[in-house]
Amino acid sequence: MLCLLLLCGALACGADRAAPLAFTMLQLTRVSDGHSDFWGNATLDGQLSHRLEGLNLSQVLPLEPPAAWARRKEDVATYLDYFANVVKLINMERPINYTQSLCCHLGCRLFPNGTAHSFYEVTLNGTAFLSFHVPTATWQRHWPRQDMVAIFAHRELMKYPQTTYDLQHFLNVSCVDVLRAQTARTAGKQSSRSHTPLVLGLTLGAFSLVGMAVGIFLCTGGRC
Numbered sequence: 001m002l003c004l005l006l007l008c009g010a011l012a013c014g015a016d017r018a019a020p021l022a023f024t025m026l027q028l029t030r031v032s033d034g035h036s037d038f039w040g041n042a043t044l045d046g047q048l049s050h051r052l053e054g055l056n057l058s059q060v061l062p063l064e065p066p067a068a069w070a071r072r073k074e075d076v077a078t079y080l081d082y083f084a085n086v087v088k089l090i091n092m093e094r095p096i097n098y099t100q101s102l103c104c105h106l107g108c109r110l111f112p113n114g115t116a117h118s119f120y121e122v123t124l125n126g127t128a129f130l131s132f133h134v135p136t137a138t139w140q141r142h143w144p145r146q147d148m149v150a151i152f153a154h155r156e157l158m159k160y161p162q163t164t165y166d167l168q169h170f171l172n173v174s175c176v177d178v179l180r181a182q183t184a185r186t187a188g189k190q191s192s193r194s195h196t197p198l199v200l201g202l203t204l205g206a207f208s209l210v211g212m213a214v215g216i217f218l219c220t221g222g223r224c
């Protein structure tokens with residue numbers, strides 16, 4: 001797997017952990033002949049919390065009550081379906097007769113000294129493509145060449161609050177808050193904080209994917 005997933009292994013997750021407590025999401029999208037395949041997972045504290053297969057997102061840990069979860073699941077499926085349709089449409093106009101692999105890796109880590117670190121990294125065909133700089137809510141380009149594909153995808157992602165300020169808030173605040181609450185829980189303190197913010201991240205992740213789709217699949221071939 002090209003995207004390195006940093007997991008805090010179940011055994012290393014005791015109260016005296018040296019490794020950070022983490023929530024990470026990994027999403028792989030493969031587009032081939034105009035057809036999109038989605039696959040992904042999310043882990044909280046080293047445990048599988050969500051799984052994505054095609055448009056089917058399931059929560060493995062019961063983080064959200066069924067009614068709320070049903071809505072969230074639908075939101076993510078809507079964005080992914082939209083992505084797949086954008087790709088299909090582009091493919092009809094200008095056949096995409098090769099495979100593109102997009103990998104998104106995002107989440108946050110909380111270190112034992114209280115420091116937190118959040119990240120969102122994207123690779124295209126296994127090469128660093130874009131990353132999100134949390135303090136400034138901006139996307140940064142890493143693509144080795146000055147291709148229009150990177151320039152355009154970057155511009156698309158910078159356009160929407162969902163892929164800039166909402167994402168910044170999710171990564172810097174919501175995600176880290178949940179980890180802090182989790183730490184309090186394992187330390188035996190009372191906490192009833194909801195996990196809803198983590199699930200919100202799944203929706204934002206899917207939205208970002210749509211932003212990238214527009215850039216990547218419109219621009220491949222040098223025309224936008």
Ligand SMILES: *[C@@H]1O[C@H](CO)[C@@H](O)[C@H](O)[C@H]1NC(C)=O
Pocket residue numbers: 001005026040041042043046047048
């Ligand atoms: C999530 O997916 C990655 C990539 O395939 C895999 O290495 C990892 O073991 C999975 N995590 C869990 C908890 O299943």
Ligand SMILES: *[C@@H]1O[C@H](CO)[C@@H](O)[C@H](O)[C@H]1NC(C)=O
Pocket residue numbers: 051056057058
């Ligand atoms: C979605 O995934 C869940 C859990 O893996 C599975 O039980 C369910 O049958 C799947 N639904 C569809 C429509 O594939």
Ligand SMILES: *[C@@H]1O[C@H](CO)[C@@H](O)[C@H](O)[C@H]1NC(C)=O
Pocket residue numbers: 097
């Ligand atoms: C893929 O598309 C390009 C550009 O349209 C074309 O030159 C090439 O021959 C096509 N390859 C295949 C295998 O169809």
Ligand SMILES: *[C@@H]1O[C@H](CO)[C@@H](O)[C@H](O)[C@H]1NC(C)=O
Pocket residue numbers: 098099100101124125149220
């Ligand atoms: C990704 O790799 C495929 C070949 O596997 C290539 O046709 C495609 O152009 C690559 N995408 C980019 C943006 O370079």
Ligand SMILES: *[C@@H]1O[C@H](CO)[C@@H](O)[C@H](O)[C@H]1NC(C)=O
Pocket residue numbers: 111112113114115
């Ligand atoms: C906390 O720990 C992390 C990881 O070991 C380190 O990178 C960071 O600089 C530390 N922060 C402080 C304020 O000591």
Ligand SMILES: *[C@@H]1O[C@H](CO)[C@@H](O)[C@H](O)[C@H]1NC(C)=O
Pocket residue numbers: 134135136168172173
């Ligand atoms: C991120 O969160 C930290 C700690 O909660 C806060 O001090 C900082 O101002 C936040 N930064 C942004 C850009 O939201």
